[in-house]
Amino acid sequence: MKNTLLKLRTVLTIFMMVVSVLVCGQDKKLPNVVILATGGTIAGAGASSTGSAYTSGQVKIEAMIDAVPNIRSLANLRGEQLANVGSQDMSVKVWLDLAKRINELLATKDVDGIVITHGTDTQEETAYFLNLVVKSDKPVVLTGSMRPSTALSADGPLNMYNAVAIAASPKAKGYGVMVLMNDDIHSAHDVKKMITTPVHTFESPLEGLLGTCIFGEVEFFHKPFGKHTVDSEFSVDGVKELPRVDIVYTCADVSGDLIDIMVKAGAKGIVVAGVGDGNMNAGTLEAVKRATKAGVPVVRASRVPVGAVLIKGEINDEEYGTVSSADLNPQKARILLMLSLLKKDRSREDLQNLYIEY
Numbered sequence: 001m002k003n004t005l006l007k008l009r010t011v012l013t014i015f016m017m018v019v020s021v022l023v024c025g026q027d028k029k030l031p032n033v034v035i036l037a038t039g040g041t042i043a044g045a046g047a048s049s050t051g052s053a054y055t056s057g058q059v060k061i062e063a064m065i066d067a068v069p070n071i072r073s074l075a076n077l078r079g080e081q082l083a084n085v086g087s088q089d090m091s092v093k094v095w096l097d098l099a100k101r102i103n104e105l106l107a108t109k110d111v112d113g114i115v116i117t118h119g120t121d122t123q124e125e126t127a128y129f130l131n132l133v134v135k136s137d138k139p140v141v142l143t144g145s146m147r148p149s150t151a152l153s154a155d156g157p158l159n160m161y162n163a164v165a166i167a168a169s170p171k172a173k174g175y176g177v178m179v180l181m182n183d184d185i186h187s188a189h190d191v192k193k194m195i196t197t198p199v200h201t202f203e204s205p206l207e208g209l210l211g212t213c214i215f216g217e218v219e220f221f222h223k224p225f226g227k228h229t230v231d232s233e234f235s236v237d238g239v240k241e242l243p244r245v246d247i248v249y250t251c252a253d254v255s256g257d258l259i260d261i262m263v264k265a266g267a268k269g270i271v272v273a274g275v276g277d278g279n280m281n282a283g284t285l286e287a288v289k290r291a292t293k294a295g296v297p298v299v300r301a302s303r304v305p306v307g308a309v310l311i312k313g314e315i316n317d318e319e320y321g322t323v324s325s326a327d328l329n330p331q332k333a334r335i336l337l338m339l340s341l342l343k344k345d346r347s348r349e350d351l352q353n354l355y356i357e358y
Helices: 002-024 061-066 092-106 123-133 156-167 257-264 282-293 330-340 348-357
Strands: 032-039 076-085 113-117 140-143 177-181 184-187 211-214 217-220 245-249 269-274 298-302 322-324
Touching: 032 061, 032 092, 032 156, 061 076, 061 156, 076 092, 092 113, 092 123, 113 156, 123 140, 123 177, 123 330, 140 156, 156 177, 156 211, 156 217, 245 257, 245 330, 257 269, 257 282, 269 282, 269 330, 282 298, 298 330, 322 348, 330 348
Parallel strands: 032 076, 032 113, 113 140, 140 177, 245 269, 269 298, 298 322
Antiparallel strands: 177 184, 184 211, 211 217
């Protein structure tokens, strides 16, 4: 009788352990990864599997996780729906919410990595912003898709699988914020959306890929450029908004009035997407000089997709009070200026050094 009771208790104990694992969905041997969803094409849906029209942000994060075969074999997963927008509607508020939530999660021992699902239009901007303000060396990986969830050969599920594999990998520690798309791992500093709609839209044309992740197998080639995450001086603790910084796109015969209008409208800084090596015509240069004399910093970037803006090129930065964006494109140059202006009374030289370091 005692042996029978003992066997029953043993069976019951094993049964309860199995139920506990199934209910909680946790395996103590696996790393813990949190997926923060913001919407985008990866959560989009369309009426046709072969049409180009769709609506972003239609699928919630739990449904997205459940749609990826074997993803829970990589990590203990849980999702949070932080926003649900197309990335053309990404905002500073969502950036700040993301940064604060990521820093909260990564400060705990219970979270080993973060994945962010995000639309591709402004993915590089969110990644670069987070690269400057996340205060952890644990992996943070942004991913998305070029095709909605309802499309033929949707790329979202495999992108999400690979992003989780990176966030769960001990190899990924210390690489800053990354972007995983189409099996390629990009640094937030380097990545650019280069083509409008194909799945191979993202490239790191100057510095090259950080690495690859193919069906969950992670391999890194080199470390990312510049200061980031734990080595960054920037913080958004207690920050509720960022200073307004505008971008003016230059072209043949562009009017310098646009810069004057931005200053009058309250811009605290301006980025010029110049031609060639961050160049601009005479009228725009005069407007730039007026802005910098009025205390509004102006950064020279380039509308050319690849290449650095020379500090001592055709334009004398000291004469006009301008700053070179180095190898940051206009949209990333804007983010660095916004964060830099959280500290008041920075000199032109101080700003220039930041663009060299970050």
